[in-house]
Amino acid sequence: MSSSNREAGLFSRPGIELLGGARDQLPILLGVIPFGVIFGALAVSAGIPAFEAQSFSLFIFAGSAQFIAVSLIAEAASPFLIVLTILVVNLRHMLYSASLAPHVYHLANRWKIPLSWLLTDEAFIIASSRYRRGNIEFAHWYYLGTGLMLWAAWQLSTFLGIALGVLIPPGIGLDFALPLTFMAVILPTLTDRPAWAAACSAGFFSILLTNLPFKLDLLIPAILGIGVGLGVEMHSVRVKRANGDGA
Amino acid sequence: MNHSELWIIILGGMAVTFLIRLSFILLIPPDRLPEWFRSGLRFVPPAVLAALIAPDLLLLDGTLHLTFANHRLVAGLIAMLVAWRTRNTWFTIGSGLLTFGLLGLL
Numbered sequence: 001m002s003s004s005n006r007e008a009g010l011f012s013r014p015g016i017e018l019l020g021g022a023r024d025q026l027p028i029l030l031g032v033i034p035f036g037v038i039f040g041a042l043a044v045s046a047g048i049p050a051f052e053a054q055s056f057s058l059f060i061f062a063g064s065a066q067f068i069a070v071s072l073i074a075e076a077a078s079p080f081l082i083v084l085t086i087l088v089v090n091l092r093h094m095l096y097s098a099s100l101a102p103h104v105y106h107l108a109n110r111w112k113i114p115l116s117w118l119l120t121d122e123a124f125i126i127a128s129s130r131y132r133r134g135n136i137e138f139a140h141w142y143y144l145g146t147g148l149m150l151w152a153a154w155q156l157s158t159f160l161g162i163a164l165g166v167l168i169p170p171g172i173g174l175d176f177a178l179p180l181t182f183m184a185v186i187l188p189t190l191t192d193r194p195a196w197a198a199a200c201s202a203g204f205f206s207i208l209l210t211n212l213p214f215k216l217d218l219l220i221p222a223i224l225g226i227g228v229g230l231g232v233e234m235h236s237v238r239v240k241r242a243n244g245d246g247a
Numbered sequence: 248m249n250h251s252e253l254w255i256i257i258l259g260g261m262a263v264t265f266l267i268r269l270s271f272i273l274l275i276p277p278d279r280l281p282e283w284f285r286s287g288l289r290f291v292p293p294a295v296l297a298a299l300i301a302p303d304l305l306l307l308d309g310t311l312h313l314t315f316a317n318h319r320l321v322a323g324l325i326a327m328l329v330a331w332r333t334r335n336t337w338f339t340i341g342s343g344l345l346t347f348g349l350l351g352l353l
Contacts, residue, residue, distance in 0.1 A: 027336045052253050059261040069256060079252045083259035090264045092295070098271040098284075099291040105276070112273045119268040121299075128292050176319060179303035180326050180343040184336040186296040195293050202294035203301035210302055210309060218298050225294030230287045 014141040021126065021145030025153075028122045031178035032150065033157040035063055040161020042067070046074040050162050057158040061151060062120065064215050065089040085214060092219040095226075096124040103131045104140060111140055118147025129185050193236065198229025322346035 009015055036057070043053035048070065056066045065086045072082045096119055104112055127143040130136075190196050202225025209217050266274075304323040305311055315321055326343030333339070 027340055030340065048253065052257065055257050059257055060264055062264050065260065065264065069260060073248055076248060079255040082256050083263060086260040087263040090267050093267045094270050095291050097268055099288045101271040104272055109273065116268040116272045117265060125292065125296065176344060176347055177340050179300045179323065180340045181336060182296045182300050183327050184330045184339040186293060186300065187330055187334065189293040189296065195290060198290035199293040199297035203297035206298035206301045207305055207311060210306060218295070221298040222294045225297065226287045226290040229290035229294065230283060233286065
């Protein structure tokens with residue numbers, strides 16, 4: 001990086017991106033923080049000591065996998081089975097890793113490693129919408145900001161849940177903020193017919209396959225949707241070729 | 248569950264999760280991937296988002312509810328309209344939560 005980019009102030013380009021990423025994570029936190037609090041409270045009530053409960057959030061940092069692990073611990077499942085379950089639950093992150101890889105390909109490992117560490121559903125969704133907007137020279141700072149914001153909120157909300165040990169009243173509807181945020185984020189991704197086909201079919205399969213365990217009800221519908229998107233795209237390329245538009 | 252078993256879960260869970268997240272970013276360079284795989288990547292965000300949204304709006308306790316009695320569906324449709332018109336995340340969430348809250352009062 002050239003010396004002119006080294007200025008680390010908050011109003012340099014990297015600083016603006018970092019703050020922008022943190023800011024755009026805020027609406028998602030509305031839905032995430034209650035989950036963190038509930039996780040902390042559940043972990044303690046499952047008999048996990050406070051330090052270990054916090055360590056789940058510190059080291060694994062994957063909400064749904066943590067919830068499932070705690071419920072398996074409460075049922076006294078074997079540690080091997082629980083780690084295997086965490087692996088299956090988090091397999092969907094491989095899709096996110098592949099999707100972001102071309103954008104961070106040029107970065108040094110000292111960037112790739114922490115950015116991978118921060119790669120959750122929520123960070124992926126916000127970071128990939130940033131990459132779609134272009135002008136991405138400093139977009140890795142944005143990704144870092146959005147990931148750190150989520151990480152900090154997850155740690156603090158877990159801590160709160162452990163400390164209070166009480167469930168915040170369910171049914172106040174804040175968890176509904178998550179799909180609402182996703183709606184605002186999905187629209188710009190629906191740029192053409194193949195993208196619409198991918199989204200509609202993924203939504204359809206997520207309803208059809210809703211009872212699959214291990215969060216596979218997200219991974220498998222997503223893969224099927226991606227396949228449908230690819231199919232529609234290849235079909236339209238073929239139609240264009242047949243009409244003599246070239247490829 | 249004893250202490251060392253708990254730490255096996257925490258550290259093992261950390262290892263598998265981190266390796267999955269590192270997979271394509273660090274371990275497998277994207278230029279070694281086949282063309283169809285790379286062109287499929289742009290469909291990851293819309294597909295994942297739709298698979299996250301649809302069950303939250305359409306299912307109540309695991310069964311399909313396509314009626315006005317499903318407050319999440321009604322609030323979600325209004326929020327979708329707001330998202331489309333304004334392209335603003337806060338307006339989208341605000342309109343959805345407000346509709347959901349008002350429907351709950353009826």
